[in-house]
Amino acid sequence: MANRIDYETMLNPAQLEAVMAADGPILVIAGAGSGKTRTLVYRVARLVESGSPPESILLLTFTRKAAQEMLDRAARLSDARCRFVSGGTFHSLALKVLRRHAEAVGYDNSFTILDRSDMEEVIHSLIPAIQMQKAAQRFPKRGTLANMLSKAANLQTPVEAVILEEYGQFVEVAPQIEHLGSLYAAYKRTHQLMDYDDLIISFQRLLRENREIRAELSRQYGHIMVDEYQDTNGIQAEIVKWLAHERQNIMVVGDDSQSIYSFRGANYRNMLDFPSLFQKTKIIKLEQNYRSTQPILALTNALMGQANERYTKCLFTSRSGGDKPMVVNTKTEHGQALLICRYIKEQVAKGRSLDDVAVLFRAAYHSFELEAELTRQHIPYVKYGGFKFLESAHIKDFLAHMRVLVNRDEAISWIRILRLVKNVGLGKSQTIIEWMKKEDISPDRVAAWPGTGKREGGLKALGELLSHLTARETTPRKAVERVMAYYLPILKEKFDDYPRREKELEQLLPMADRYKKMGSFLDDLVLEPPSSTADVEPGQRRKTLTLSTVHSAKGLEWPVVFIIWVMEGRFPSSMSYSNPLNLEEERRLMYVAATRAKDQLIISYPGEESPPIWSSYQRTGNGLSSFIAALPTDLFSHECGSTPTDRDRGGDVKRGDVDRFKTADRSSPFSQGQKVRHPAFGTGVVSRFVADNKVEVFFKKAGRKLLHLEYTTLEKV
DNA sequence: CATCACGCTGTTTTT
């Protein structure tokens, strides 16, 4: 039985207006902490309560998890049917539609999705195809190329424009990059591949060009809501336009001050353009903040007050009292880590739970130093953002065995799995793939390759595995079990840290249980990758500290928030290449981070005096210092943390026998060519000296792998 | 094919 909701007492007037608003286009400008999610949840509940069929309601969010959580909340609030509301990301909706209608954009419905690393791999493999006049020319690496092509796609602009705008150092090779871009597009087409960008672009095309599909969808969705609208790009805005064009029942919610996805073409101006997209748009502003104390809000308001362009007004809060935010110059990065550990221990001693605390930063690697210190001090933490579970080698290897069956044309996965066979490398795997294609050989008959000899005997086992996987009665669960049996020996051979990797692979078993078809299992893995740490049920969640990139912390809140604003190395403008900060976006990033805090906010930075990272790569400052300098000083307390003289490590140092000896100009306990062991990477050979406390070690087992490792983590073998 | 030495060069964030 559905509960009756007393909307008037649960919502403030502006929220109530948004929830109860009649049909028609609505733009909700919702400041940080203003109950945006709450409003959406109540609106879903309200729509269902008043008789809208759940399937006719569409809730587009930034992550699928966010959608799921909102729908669960709505279901608990009123009516269990809220769980049947369609919710997800633009990408997941696009995929759902394209799996049925891909032929309308010239694809088979069984196309494969390229994740980011696949995309880079394809691009990389195409570089030799563009004949460069001179090898001497500086050419971007695969990651940069992927960024450029992706941005061009998202902005729907020529690559050349993106290069001119943002990658000045590569203007000379712009024609080659453009050429590469077209090769990449052609490759995707012939091999039935779509990257993340293609999903939404194809969806947009489908809606734009196919009247029937457009009509079908826009009729199906009687009410559409879009969260985080400030982070949508032009393509997504057009998708919204088409989806809602029939009924016009569209509500978008966002905050231009929190737009931090410009790297993928997002533009907060979408918010402002919305009324011109839909005539008679009703605008509702949520300006009351329920999250933060007044001193925190004063700081965040002042911070955004510096912005050149800004559409939302200042927020107000009724939460009086509370501590002023603290800004600490810790001088060094290690000092920053020590400060946080000390502070957290104090808080815990006072009875605060670790769950209440989060540490936020801009880039995943900014927390490395802190993570080391937390581990030393036995403070448990979970980290979000950065490292992708799905993109680690063993997971990709594993899933590749299933991917080749869904899309036989999938050369990337074929190369992956063939190279895992003994004595088959890049060259041979390409020959085999060509042969299979030419002769139209089914996957399970790989071993029939004419070149198969004693050395390639492993192909037989691979063929057997694939024939089992093709069997009609195979479920995703059984497939995972089969591949597991086949792949585990390879894993053990290839990686010395296989226990950890094996455990991660086992996480795939329960996930596979939820699917009937291999294809949808793989789709979901790409669009909703599981986090690297096993998901723990909320009830039994351990008390842990949260570390997160600012991007991954969006929409969340904690009583205590630390922000670590690491100085990044940047090339000074005196060099041929310099990379200045985008201060406007950096400020919004800072704003998003700071507005996560409910009660206490501590911002730390390691100081302008930080030494250069290496000779020409200076730490030329970050946005924080300029923002802080421009703020009224009474908004925060400024402290100068003491410089830690003793680096506070060394307690757990000794591993192996260390007898120092001198080389030409460095002193090292290790000699070149010496065998060493590392707890995570296994055994390797010392290749060269790289720093006073580091050697480069070559690991044969994990493929071609050179790492720079500290002496203290190595043990002589 | 697998291993290894060495020189060059410069951001990051996510679906």
Next chain:
DNA sequence: CAGCGTGATG
């Protein structure tokens, strides 16, 4: 500094 490409060697 450290990741990556190149090219030499077994």
